[in-house]
Amino acid sequence: MEGVFIQTLVSGLLIGFLYALIAVGLTMIFGMMDIVNFAHGDYLMVAMYFSFWFFALFGMDPLYSLPAVTLILFGLGILTYYLLIKPIINAPMLSQIFVTFGVLIFLRGLATFLWKVDYRMIPQTVLSGNIQLGDVYIGIPQLTAAAGAIICNGLVLWFLKKTRLGMALEAVAEDKEAARLMGINSDRMFALAWGIGIATVGVAGALLTSFYYVFPEVGANFGLIAFVVVALGGFGSVPGAFAAGIIVGLVEVLSGFLIGPQFKFMFVLILYLAVVFIRPQGLLGKK
Amino acid sequence: MKKDLLIIDNITKRFGGLLANQNISFSIDEGEIIGLIGPNGAGKSTLFNCISCYYNSNSGKILFNGTDISRKTPEAICQMGIGRTFQLVRIFKEMTVLENIMIGAFLKHAKQGDATAKAEETANLFGFTEKLSLEAGSLTISDQKRLEVARAFATEPKILLLDEMMAGLNIQEVRETTDLILKLRGMGLTLVLVEHVMEGIMPIANRVIVLDYGLKIAEGTPEEVVNNEKVIEAYFGKKYHAKRRGNTAPLQ
């Protein structure tokens, strides 16, 4: 019993890191532009399909195709910005919600049309296998995903806080006009934010494909989880998303363990309502 | 006329480490026109937002008719009889002029017919008779500002707080605005004007309160304030300096 419990905690922790990675792009874009990307989870789905098809068509392992998938998603993020987000950047929130929600429906529709509602999975990857620590088994794909998530989140944080470009991004987020006077092109910065924000989901998707099914609706739950993570961590807070990701991962596995696996997702959603109710600014967010 | 209709008692407001208002006190009698002035960043808008309860002050009291209102919500303040306008106009742009005023009038007149009547009456007073069915967003800036006052007026307040009514207006429009303010006072209203433009406010204010770096540095009649050393240094110095450079526009 105790072994099972520890096993549960470990798997919650590992998936939590990945949740943090999925959420980081969402929180970054929100923090910069005050726009909530409702389609965030569906970009994850797109990344997973790319990973899958790289494997199915060229026999490339998801781990090796990760850079390519990340790059494609980066491009997709920039394309999304110029095509759809730029026209509504100053529009009422209503329009913003509808546009990104429209993207969500479009991507799901497209995936359903192209690949039907089938569940697909890569049977054997270079990462397949387990590590045994005492009574606890840790899946290598999950471990790699968690490690990848930590590295990637660290990189994003380093980029934002330590590089010139990252600081320019934060400057635009802080004050668009002032940044413009300093010679920063806010348009390009926003596009970059979208590129990076969606690219991080690309990394997450590539890592996830090693141990998770791919199907058109796969983004739905992950997208909602990302919202919970962002709300818990505080809209716009990258470190907050990291901490919140782990909490959400643990809440999910623990409620699954204690109450029943069919309810674990429900408790994650209840967590969102609780956060909004008790601490709307999130863990690390400013009020 | 009631004395001390509104009392600002030792108000302090902090934003993180920044002291935007520090121990500010003054009081306002019924029927007065009070000017609240000071250079940019002096804390005028912060104080204004504390009085209208858009911010909650960190310490101190605000007494309106003897009741402490410093912890109330903006809507409760309005219901009690304090109306306000905004520095950047916040009219309902997609609604008509009449509808904008009606939303104010609904506070005291729950029925549509009554609210419409009240709104039309208010519109006449503010010179909108011909523009009732225009979309508010299509008005000129000066009309939009006046509409905002009309809208607040329709809630039938005792005090009106007007935030930078005259910023961005030309001389003719400033004159019209001062006339309007005098007219409102004539109807029994008490007015607090936050302003940058000194010319507009000096001839009509009973008293002027000057803020600088979050502190109240002077209070008195316009003449007294104009001759106050501290005020000249903090405020007029910069302004005259600017004027000498040939820049006659008010400092922003």
Place this chain on the structure above:
Amino acid sequence: MKKGLIALIIFLGALVAFPLIFQDPFPRHTLIMIMLYAAMGIGWNIIGGYTGQVSFGNAAFFGVGAYATAIMLVNFGITPWLGMLVGCVFSVALAIIVGYPCFRLQGHYFAIATIAVGEIMLLVFTNWEYAGAAVGIYMPILPESFMNFEFHTSKLPYYYIILVIFVAAIGVCWFFERSRLGYYCRAIKEDPDGARSLGINIQRYKMIAFSISAIITSICGTFYAQYVLYIHPTSTMDLMMSIQLCIICLIGGLGKLYGPVIGAFVFIPLTELTRVYLGSEGQGVDLMIYSMLIIILAIWRPQGLWAIFTKGTAK
């Protein structure tokens, strides 16, 4: 004004006469669905279109209405009309539970919360044995009567019941538009801070609008349960249904009395057509069409354009 009234009377007259002229079940069924979605669209419009709070969870109220009716009828033999009332009570309670924490915050908190609540309801009802779990509930076949809300020989009574609900929804919205509540909701949508400065308790009015929306949608849920006589979680609470309500309002016009009516008359036949012509090969195409409609309308709708225009001239 006069013209509008005459047009409305002609329109309603046509709706009353329609099933007498078209005796086939299919056109009647289509029109029933149009009126059902138009009524729900009006419900959505009150919170989404007029008040500006996007709800992606209105299907939850539909489900609550349907399930309250079904559970009470199946387990206790209580007339669906009472079930309708109970459904409304539960729906309003749900609206308040969701609205209370979220309406203090910016709009997207609410939008996300409505998705979350929709999903929670779906999960609860999918796993709730008492409510039939994933299989759902079959209504008992009762003798035809108004009290039993069941009609088997002809669907005509259903047609007129939904017509009454539809007209009532229009009536509610008509009064809403002209009431202080309606004006306040529009003010809240345009500028919440400005609204507060005029003494409007924005939290309270959002809550009232959301409750009205919940009631209308819940009543539609009861109707649906009695019309189809079989409900299950995905047929009554799916996110897609909530999205369809948004689309209906977006097409017809947000915050316009007849917006959802026009929207439903365009959208429902369109869905039927795509279903017939594309079949299973075209799965997903309908979603793509809707989503493009949403995006195009959201980017180019007059308010959006207007905002861009005023931003351009104010500077």
